[in-house]
Amino acid sequence: MNILVILKMVPDTVEELNVSADGKSLDSEFLRFKLNDPDEHALEQGLILKEKSGGKVTVIALDAPEVDDVLYTALAKGADRAVKIPVSQAGLGTKATAKVLSDFFSSGAGAVTPDTLVLVGTYAIDDLEGELAPMLAVHLGLPYLGVVSSVAASDHGLIVQKEFAGGLRGEFEVELPAVLGIQSAEKPPRYVPVAKVRAVMKSAKIDEVEIPAPTDTVCLDVQRSYKPEAAGRAEIFEGSPEEVADKIVDALAKSGVI
Numbered sequence: 001m002n003i004l005v006i007l008k009m010v011p012d013t014v015e016e017l018n019v020s021a022d023g024k025s026l027d028s029e030f031l032r033f034k035l036n037d038p039d040e041h042a043l044e045q046g047l048i049l050k051e052k053s054g055g056k057v058t059v060i061a062l063d064a065p066e067v068d069d070v071l072y073t074a075l076a077k078g079a080d081r082a083v084k085i086p087v088s089q090a091g092l093g094t095k096a097t098a099k100v101l102s103d104f105f106s107s108g109a110g111a112v113t114p115d116t117l118v119l120v121g122t123y124a125i126d127d128l129e130g131e132l133a134p135m136l137a138v139h140l141g142l143p144y145l146g147v148v149s150s151v152a153a154s155d156h157g158l159i160v161q162k163e164f165a166g167g168l169r170g171e172f173e174v175e176l177p178a179v180l181g182i183q184s185a186e187k188p189p190r191y192v193p194v195a196k197v198r199a200v201m202k203s204a205k206i207d208e209v210e211i212p213a214p215t216d217t218v219c220l221d222v223q224r225s226y227k228p229e230a231a232g233r234a235e236i237f238e239g240s241p242e243e244v245a246d247k248i249v250d251a252l253a254k255s256g257v258i
Contacts, residue, residue: 001055002116003046009033009064010125024222033065038121044185045151046119047078053153056080062089068206076192076200083207094131096214102139109209112140116177122147133181145174146181
């Protein structure tokens with residue numbers, strides 16, 4: 001099986017996020033980037049499939065801060081090849097990113113074969129609707145299934161579990177080649193020691209594949225970005241149920257709700 005995993009760097013929301021001077025984007029001066037969480041699960045699912053059913057895992061990422069460390073870490077975890085496309089992901093909308101990736105797949109460096117499985121994280125903080133995977137599938141002319149939580153090889157392709165609202169799950173048969181949007185892997189993403197990553201940095205290399213940068217880079221025009229405004233503190237009502245009810249009614253009346 002030819003397993004291709006798309007990785008994306010996103011701002012680490014543990015750090016303080018500030019709006020830049022243009023008022024439309026994040027200030028990148030002190031911004032720290034990390035691997036998108038669903039993409040980390042996509043990588044883990046790809047490695048699990050490789051271990052259970054054989055094949056080769058290739059990780060692919062656009063250029064971004066700290067992306068080399070993430071690609072080397074993927075190799076240390078068990079990926080067979082790492083590819084960096086030297087097109088900066090900064091400023092690319094989801095539509096443009098899908099175009100760059102489809103150009104990569106149509107090139108000789110990333111051709112889709114009959115046994116190809118493309119794994120993409122279901123969403124990112126700048127792609128909450130999870131549009132990258134289905135857009136990529138349209139470009140490649142491949143079937144797509146999203147919000148996936150389990151993938152297993154079968155005689156006819158794959159058995160895939162998809163999550164629905166309300167805790168429901170559906171099981172589907174998927175023929176290869178295909179694109180899957182991974183919500184979560186069967187197991188938590190594995191940990192790899194820093195020493196192993198450093199060893200891989202000395203022995204392995206990251207392939208770079210030149211792809212023309214898209215001319216249409218923006219599909220969403222951001223008018224304004226701002227931090228949530230601090231609101232007033234919550235008011236806690238105490239007393240008997242009857243007294244609390246009266247206080248709630250008074251508060252709603254004062255605020256003009258009733």
